[in-house]
Amino acid sequence: MRRIGLLALLCLLPLLAIAQAIQPLPFHDRAEEVRFQKLSAELRCPMCQNETLADSNAPIAHDLRRQIFEMMQAGKSDAEIKAYLVDRYSDFVLYKPPVEPKTWLLWFGPLVVLVLGGLVVAVQVRRRARTAPATTAAANDTEDDW
Amino acid sequence: MSRFLPLIAFGLLVALFGFGIWWNTAHDQHDIVSPLINKPAPAFALPVLGDDTRKVDKQSLLGKPYFLNVFGSWCIECVHEHPVLSGEVKQLGLPLVGFNYKDDPQDATAWLAEHGNPFDVVIVDRDGRAGIDFGVYGAPETFLIDGKGVIRYKHVGPITPDVVANEFRPALAALAKESP
Numbered sequence: 245m246r247r248i249g250l251l252a253l254l255c256l257l258p259l260l261a262i263a264q265a266i267q268p269l270p271f272h273d274r275a276e277e278v279r280f281q282k283l284s285a286e287l288r289c290p291m292c293q294n295e296t297l298a299d300s301n302a303p304i305a306h307d308l309r310r311q312i313f314e315m316m317q318a319g320k321s322d323a324e325i326k327a328y329l330v331d332r333y334s335d336f337v338l339y340k341p342p343v344e345p346k347t348w349l350l351w352f353g354p355l356v357v358l359v360l361g362g363l364v365v366a367v368q369v370r371r372r373a374r375t376a377p378a379t380t381a382a383a384n385d386t387e388d389d390w
Numbered sequence: 391m392s393r394f395l396p397l398i399a400f401g402l403l404v405a406l407f408g409f410g411i412w413w414n415t416a417h418d419q420h421d422i423v424s425p426l427i428n429k430p431a432p433a434f435a436l437p438v439l440g441d442d443t444r445k446v447d448k449q450s451l452l453g454k455p456y457f458l459n460v461f462g463s464w465c466i467e468c469v470h471e472h473p474v475l476s477g478e479v480k481q482l483g484l485p486l487v488g489f490n491y492k493d494d495p496q497d498a499t500a501w502l503a504e505h506g507n508p509f510d511v512v513i514v515d516r517d518g519r520a521g522i523d524f525g526v527y528g529a530p531e532t533f534l535i536d537g538k539g540v541i542r543y544k545h546v547g548p549i550t551p552d553v554v555a556n557e558f559r560p561a562l563a564a565l566a567k568e569s570p
Contacts, residue, residue: 290422290527303492304527307518332525334425364395 269313276316283322284309286340290333297337424525424544431458431533431541432523439490439498439512446487446513448539455542455565456485458533459509460521462493463501465529471548476508478554482562484534488512491521491529534561 271277281298287308289300297305297312308329315325329337341347426432435447459475461468480486488509490498495514502512515521524533534543543561545553 303518307492307522311519311522331425332522333527334422334525336422364399368395 269309279322280313280316283316283325284312286338287312287326287329288337288339290337296339418547421546422525422527424541426525426541427544429541431535431539432520434513434520434523436513436515436520439488439495439502439514446511451485451487451535452539453537454485455534455536455562456487457482458487458489458524458535460489460491460524460526460529460531460533462491462529463497464493467548468530469505471530471550472505472508474549474551474554476506478551479549479558480508482554482558484562485510489521489524489526490514491526492516492518534558534565536565 269277269280271280284298285296287297289295289297289302289305289308291302291304292300295302295305297308311328312325315328320328326338335341341350343351431448433448435445438444438446457479475486486509488502488507488511490512492515495516498512498514502509518526528546530548532545532549533541536542542565543557545557549558
């Protein structure tokens with residue numbers, strides 16, 4: 245019986261890791277907390293490979309969360325807080341980088357690939373539609389049968 | 391032509407992913423290029439380690455270039471770069487300012503006593519606020535700040551003899567060329 249109790253307690257141990265991850269901050273109200281959570285989820289922890297400031301347990305993430313909280317208390321807007329962090333840690337901290345020439349590929353690349361793919365498909369379909377009557381006659385024509 | 395399209399598309403994807411792999415291995419993902427390079431260092435006024443009554447500020451360090459080395463007794467890599475700091479970096483002849491980052495002053499003093507103190511002065515950023523202004527996100531990090539208080543160069547991670555030869559020396563040469 246005691247063993248089972250101990251085992252049950254051991255199973256709870258991993259929860260400690262979650263419990264210590266983010267320290268509670270003294271928010272005035274729920275709206276403020278929601279705003280804080282949303283903002284820190286849009287910002288990347290500079291120390292970590294790919295974690296948001298909200299999720300990270302790195303010391304710098306803790307410090308930056310505190311900094312964000314204090315700036316919110318001081319009445320700074322989300323844009324001002326982001327600009328503050330970008331001034332110090334570059335665009336790296338933003339999960340959504342600004343649209344500018346060097347990020348065009350990032351923003352519009354997928355669209356370009358999609359359009360190109362669509363064009364290729366469209367061209368193939370039209371071609372096949374034109375050659376279809378002929379190819380039914382010549383069954384051994386292996387052209388385009390991928 | 392059209393029968394080669396899949397091959398071409400495949401080749402393009404291979405090239406794209408290959409580039410991704412090359413890019414990720416060739417670049418240190420943790421090395422964020424500081425937006426503060428070639429901008430004035432942030433203003434700071436921090437107490438000196440072991441003497442809280444004395445403060446060092448940005449103004450008092452103007453006039454000649456210096457290195458600002460972010461370290462902490464908790465930092466493992468700092469132990470590794472320490473011999474280079476007191477060896478190759480010291481030989482460059484610039485003042486070496488220690489920036490004790492998020493550390494217990496007693497631990498820092500003990501750490502310096504144990505490993506030796508290469509710094510001309512050590513300033514204490516206990517809560518890491520001045521560190522945020524410098525865009526510090528860990529330790530070790532090293533800044534080269536010129537006589538006008540402008541950040542000229544930043545190295546993230548431990549300093550190795552290679553870093554001194556390939557990065558610090560050229561950065562210093564560029565400084566010397568500018569103000570003979």
